[in-house]
């Protein structure tokens with residue numbers, strides 16, 4: 463009698479405990495990362511089948527080719543440079559909160575760069591060079607406080623260089639050459655990076671001086 467009473471009391475508690483454990487476990491959170499990566503894949507045309515191993519029914523994406531996870535099965539790298547991929551980026555990659563390396567260089571990515579990639583606060587290296595990205599460099603990139611490498615060269619980017627990027631204190635390599643940027647170069651950035659970082663933007667003026675607005679001529 464007593465033990466039946468205990469079981470009926472404890473039952474719901476145990477169920478709740480199991481739910482909480484599942485909800486909090488890394489496997490489940492990496493599966494949400496797998497879902498984000500699968501949403502990214504669904505936008506792409508992949509003639510060379512480089513994303514063939516991206517099976518969304520696996521528990522997490524850590525065994526997929528071109529993906530690297532840390533010891534807690536959280537995605538820290540996407541390596542898809544030179545992969546002959548075509549398509550647009552959506553907001554989903556901004557959900558990969560632990561991402562450190564986003565390497566999408568030399569493909570045929572098009573469209574604008576999603577603002578919410580500025581949420582990737584652990585990102586160290588961000589390489590989008592050699593694609594067909596258009597539109598402006600998002601101001602939200604100023605939130606990428608871990609960033610050391612930012613290479614956006616060889617695209618079709620327009621608009622001014624956001625002066626907010628000057629707050630990226632860890633940045634060591636910046637390349638925005640071969641785009642169609644305009645305006646002036648924020649003085650802090652200009653003094654930290656050599657001119658080749660900015661070459662081949664016919665409408666981009668030199669460093670900002672005096673009262674000239676940074677979007678002069680845009």
Ligand SMILES: *[C@@H]1O[C@H](CO)[C@@H](O)[C@H](O)[C@H]1NC(C)=O
Nearest residue numbers: 507508509510545546547548
């Ligand atoms: C890239 O994909 C296209 C088809 O879209 C194909 O014709 C071409 O050979 C591929 N290039 C490489 C280097 O694999």
